Amino acid sequence: MTARDLSRAAGVPEKEVCDHLVHIRRSMRTGRSAxxxxxxxxxxxxxxxxxxxxxxxxxxxxxxxxxxLTPPSFRIDG
Ligand SMILES: [Zn+2]
Structure with missing residues (x-):
């Protein structure tokens, strides 16, 4: 999903989505998901x-x- 997709799905402004993703990426490093x-x-x-x-x-x-430019898109596996 792109930041815009996540913004729409979660009801969070698009510019805040990236802040959340930074934290999600960090927490994923210690878990089983990627x-x-x-x-x-x-x-x-x-x-x-x-x-x-x-x-x-x-x-x-x-x-x-x-x-x-195409926007970056994000996924979580596992
Ligand atoms: Zn170019």
Whole structure:
């Protein structure tokens, strides 16, 4: 789910969702479940934010400066 999906499902503002996800990711490290993020991707040039650790949506592509980016999405396995 994206931050927007989670915002809608949980009734929490989208900008607060990322704060919650930071805590969820931290607590997942000690449990059996795994938190994973599908990184944002630039729709203009295909750049993928493969090493990104931040959970927020980036403002613009570092390669082509486009702002047409897919938002990161999140899942929990286990
Ligand atoms: Zn780009």
């Amino acid at each position: 938190f994973s993020m599908t990184p944002p991707e630039c729709l203009a040039c295909g750049y993928v934010y493969a090493d990104r650790r931040r959970l927020t949506r980036p403002g613009r592509c570092p390669r082509c400066k486009s702002t047409h």
